[in-house]
Amino acid sequence: MSDTWTNRLSEYLDGELPESERATLEAHLRACADCRATLEQLRRVVARAQALDDTPPTTDLWPAIARHVGVVSLDARRARRRLSFTVPQLAAAAVALTLLSAGSAWLLLRRPAGARPSQSTTTPSPILTNVGTYEANPRYAAAVASLERVLAQGRSRLDTATVRVIEKNLGIIDRAIRDAQSALAADPANSYLNLHLAQEMRRKLELLRQAAALAGART
Template structure:
């Protein structure tokens, strides 16, 4: 399937970006990139993510930990006497949040695979149904139950580059509303999956799994760094894309009637 073909190449983009491929492998990747707009888009998105991470300002520690550390140096020596060990004080060095290249590559690949690859594949399959391409492109509404739950503005799924702070807040913090909408869309998709061909179902399930993994990883990272706006943005984007994918897939089941 098309997804598997793209994964074969996108899996190598991190090593290609780091210049860690051998001569033959690098030449093969470059030849593929010359003829594949989707993979070029993934590489460009990867470069953008790296540039954004590198441009993040330094962040000093939120608290001075020296007092607690110094206390650990004060105790009883082997001769039973009380000692106080003097250690030169050093001011905390500003630190910055850092990502490994595989993490950055995964973030870029997930965003591009879901936004570009899944969209054209689902649209392509819907186009083979009776005049459904135009409806799918317009984001046809799902079943009545799912449509009622997806009515709020958080499901508007604005373009990533045009998303406003208000839209981010809607998707990022309206958890009850988001969870209810996802549940209704998943229920509608389950009820209508019998009207989709096996390859379309495989594409949808594969990419939902990718998005769920991205959401779980972003939540885990935010648990350790809740004030990190970069991670918050990735979580918001992944949640929005899950809604968008569910809406497309659910609409496709309605068009297949």
């Protein structure tokens, strides 16, 4: 099946046919059942193309990409963490833990009557470094340190109310980061926590950038 208009059906379908030709083609379509059928098939091809699903590769390409770009994949990191504890290491850790527990108990028992164990201080608990270590990332840490330096240098140029707001917000973000990191320590694969941590880290970077720009601009 082929006639003068067959080759123009795709252009017609896409609305790319000039007005005059479109009118002529539409008149032809009313008379030509073959062209009508072909047009319908072409319409279905386009619909099928637009409905195709994307499918991931059958093998995970990330490890190879990670090697190329010089980062360690999450899976490899987990595997390495798992493999890093050999039986002798676990035995040694158990002995150390036992000694630590025994030592703590002995110290508590020796404490004079009435004395209470010290309450937690206002300083935050140390952040675990084997999970959620965005701050351990050298480039991120360098970016934060650099912005903090700029902010510290320009701090005197900002009015006290502005400084107070910046410090308050940084404190809130830092607390959110610490909370996310602590939660991730217990559940490293939790995607929500990972996303939340990423958001907070970005927020900190953005606030520091804005504050540093503000401090730099007030010359």
